[in-house]
Amino acid sequence: MRFVIDPKSGIPFYRQIIDQIQFAIGDSRLCGGDRLPTVRQLAVDLKINPNTVARAYQELEIKGVLNTQMGTGTFIGNEKIEIPELERRRMLNQICTELLSRAAAYGLTLDEVRDALAERAGEGRA
């Protein structure tokens, strides 16, 4: 998996890393057990401080998304996070509502949103 960070985006480095990992998991480019680059390696690749990478990994570790083992590396967690179905649907609805609300505030239509998401569906699946 290839990571990219955009210093000009204004989005914190550590968050960009987190997002990319979560997305990759979300559309199965990363699966349980997959290994991530080492803290030091990714720091070198992205030309940022190791601590910044570590912070991203840590945050995901806390959330239970990653397993880290000293001396071994950092891996995608094997257990899918168990969230009650009801809670899931509630969250899904909330997210959609918010997405549409914000889109509407910018004059973006539901169709445009759907198209944008459709495009993304094409990107990931290798």
Added chain:
Amino acid sequence: MRFVIDPKSGIPFYRQIIDQIQFAIGDSRLCGGDRLPTVRQLAVDLKINPNTVARAYQELEIKGVLNTQMGTGTFIGNEKIEIPELERRRMLNQICTELLSRAAAYGLTLDEVRDALAERAGEGRA
């Protein structure tokens, strides 16, 4: 015109305001001469500090998008600005990225979000 602020987005309040105004002008929901809410009023509506609203207005004033007059109010400039298609797409992507990231954090997949939106498409207006 209705403004929306999402404190959880990580995007500065003042920038969210700026973006919404520009987009509204871009697709003619706001036209030259239209009056914006007063600094104080919008601050109350959004439950934020007046300075934050003022900053947004100021930045747009500098760009020549708005005219402000003390004692009178703040108005959309007469020269229509075009929102480049690229900019539109960038904003669309930003919104999608952010919401998908939150979705991913709850173990929701891109497909699930798309399906949920598809359902809403049938229901009526977004």
Added chain:
DNA sequence: ATTATTGTACTATAATACTAGTACAATAGT
């Protein structure tokens, strides 16, 4: 056991961004 590799902890620091609070200044309306 030893060594290399991995992640972790801690401190410090700098820079910046954001917001709030408060007081001020200009204009409109009367």
Added chain:
DNA sequence: ACTATTGTACTAGTATTATAGTACAATAAT
């Protein structure tokens, strides 16, 4: 002139972000 309404300036506090440096701890490989 007076007052209300409007935008503006100044100051300061708080949080965030990122980096650097150093040392430590756990595991794997040998």
